[in-house]
Amino acid sequence: MGEALRVLIADDHDDFRHGLEALLAAAPSIDVVGTASDGAMAVALSLDLQPDVILMDLHMPRLNGVEATARIVQSSPHIGVVVLTMMEDQESVFAAVRAGARGYLLKGARRAEITRAVAAVGAGEVIFGPGIADQVMAYFAAARARPAADAFPELTERERVVLGLIAEGKENGEIARQLSLSIKTVRNHASNIFAKLQVAHRAQAIVKARDAGLGQDF
Template identity: 85%
Template sequence: MDTHRVLIADDHEDFRKGLAALLAATPSVEVVGSAADGAMAVALALDLQPDVVLMDLHMPRVNGIDATAQIVASSPHIGILVLTMMEDEESVFAAVRAGARGFLLKGARRAEITRAVQAVGAGEVIFGPGIADRVMAYFSGVRSRPVADAFPDLTERERVVLGLIAEGRENGEIARQLGLSVKTVRNHASNIFTKLQVAHRAQAIVKAREAGLG
């Protein structure tokens, strides 16, 4: 199993130390640094280039949302895993829009945290228990502008592909359904992400579903 290098960003020293000790006991995780505020998190992330940043949202100087956005903009390969007490939908989606790939609540068990670190480090997107339910409840209650008015920069084919992405379909499944090659679907997805100005699939899904797709 690959070892994931982790940076911890939280303004509570005792929590940072406890989390570092917890992760240090996990063979597949190496804690490479810790930050007491968002500005320090950005600086250390860019310097240390960890695989994953465990990011609190409420921090001094620069908050976790802005810190996430700055890190992802400069180093999109770094996975941001939010670990916070804030469980409202606005915080979840603000974090995803900023580029976070995962969202866990403080109090999560060690197994949940280490599994999430490994998932985010491998490029996956993960929401902790309870958060996924809130995400689906949020989407089910979304009322937005007509789908036809959404994303005017997309071609009709790109809009179809985005709709399937928003349904949670993988590239291979989309290719089979549309009679396209996986490479063509991958190219469509890349163009969609560029036009939507998103860093990864999770952000595209959020934007699409809020617009009524999926």
């Protein structure tokens, strides 16, 4: 068994934060290394403690969860942020994804869902809770493969095509077949795209592409 995931909890509600701490502390693969009661404290502690995963509320004093997430991911992109909030509107979901969150759960989530999400994000995955996942998939499915003509000038033409297919929701294997490329080549293109766009993961790249007008109808 590998080392326990180091987790930081950020929530301004004391009872909820303590409940989360007890829940995660009971999981053998998770080590709660700190707690924060506001966004500014979450940023400071994350930079100091360098946890693997942060459970982040969105509505907090001093600094909201979206801005805290953006600051943390910008300075420590290896830290996986899982948003755990009451807010399920699309604006909040995608603001969190744009900021670099790798997961989004509602506070009504079952205990097993929360621990599973922490483990998944700690392993490098992106995870969305039920209902939230439906919103995300509907948003991504609206994308088309044609990149906007003036979008992302830092990308090569081939990278723009790959990004367009990523924005359509296609996985690397499907993109490789469509473009007659090896999966390794597509993976390299995707890594270059993420680096150039300064995004932490696939979901964030898709949102950024859509924001820039990628995939508008002809």
